[in-house]
Amino acid sequence: MNRLDGKVALVTGAGQGIGEAIAKTLGREGALVWCTDIDEQAAEATVAGIANAGGEARTFALDVTDESAWNALAETFESGSLSLDVLVHNAGMEWVVPLADIELSDWRRVMSVNVESVYLGCRKLLPALKRSGARHEAGASVVNISSIAGMVGYPDQSAYNTSKAAVRHLSKSLAIEFAAHEMNIRVNSVHPGCVDTPMLQEAMEAWAETEAFGTRDLAEVRKQVAALHPLNKLAHPDDIASGVLYLASDEARFVTGAELAIDGGWTAR
Numbered sequence: 001m002n003r004l005d006g007k008v009a010l011v012t013g014a015g016q017g018i019g020e021a022i023a024k025t026l027g028r029e030g031a032l033v034w035c036t037d038i039d040e041q042a043a044e045a046t047v048a049g050i051a052n053a054g055g056e057a058r059t060f061a062l063d064v065t066d067e068s069a070w071n072a073l074a075e076t077f078e079s080g081s082l083s084l085d086v087l088v089h090n091a092g093m094e095w096v097v098p099l100a101d102i103e104l105s106d107w108r109r110v111m112s113v114n115v116e117s118v119y120l121g122c123r124k125l126l127p128a129l130k131r132s133g134a135r136h137e138a139g140a141s142v143v144n145i146s147s148i149a150g151m152v153g154y155p156d157q158s159a160y161n162t163s164k165a166a167v168r169h170l171s172k173s174l175a176i177e178f179a180a181h182e183m184n185i186r187v188n189s190v191h192p193g194c195v196d197t198p199m200l201q202e203a204m205e206a207w208a209e210t211e212a213f214g215t216r217d218l219a220e221v222r223k224q225v226a227a228l229h230p231l232n233k234l235a236h237p238d239d240i241a242s243g244v245l246y247l248a249s250d251e252a253r254f255v256t257g258a259e260l261a262i263d264g265g266w267t268a269r
Helices: 017-028 040-052 065-080 104-124 128-135 158-180 198-210 218-227 237-248
Strands: 006-010 031-037 056-061 086-089 141-147 187-194 257-262
Touching: 006 017, 017 031, 017 040, 017 056, 017 086, 017 198, 017 237, 031 040, 040 056, 056 065, 065 104, 065 128, 086 104, 104 128, 104 158, 128 141, 128 187, 141 158, 141 237, 158 187, 158 257, 187 237, 198 218, 237 257
Parallel strands: 006 031, 006 086, 031 056, 086 141, 141 187, 187 257
Antiparallel strands: none
16 A cells, blocks of 8 residues: 555546546555546546545546647646656547448547547646656656557457557657656556456447357357456456556656556467
8 A cells, every 4th residue: 555655646538447447546555646537527436436535636627639638737737836746548449340441530530549649648748747757766657558459460450459559669669768868757558458348348349249259149259358368357447457556656666668468368379
């Protein structure tokens, strides 16, 4: 407990699923957590959960594709000369569509949500991250939620796969850039396998509809998706949050440019 005492964290997409679990975990460990989401009510529910557990949190309505929204968030930090110790880019969207059916507007939407949001967050909140890096020997920590889809291919997900691979490489590039300029900001990516979240449920429904697993039975699809992992089960959001906690903590002070696969052994094969 208290591994993040005195730190300030910000999590995008904190209203449900992995983002909610991350925000609550960081709050439980002592961080003041800014919970951002395009669904402000969902973010407020996460904040309430953190508060009920004895933690401290704030809400900020944020469409991660909107530069003006990021500017407003950054101004909140700049107006008070606030430091940001932990930045977690979690907001994202799944897209299970064969290449032949992907319109350019759809492709660009996936890239905007999954990739450009990471650029915008790092760019706009860089001054706050730099202030943290100057204050703490372990530095500020940026954790970008990618996916095993950013490491290996999977059918009918070319846009999603590409976007998550871009997050993976952007994380490495920024890790090297920040180190080269002595900013003391660590950047790492996390690559979950299939996590039992509403987003995965939507994907499984799409797979059932297209018979991607040879069946329209959703329960059977779920069983087969779990079996894709050597551990033969789906991850829980808390499994991912625990990995993020490590990268956010001072225990990971010498870890940057790394990719943490939390995938039940998927990419080990």
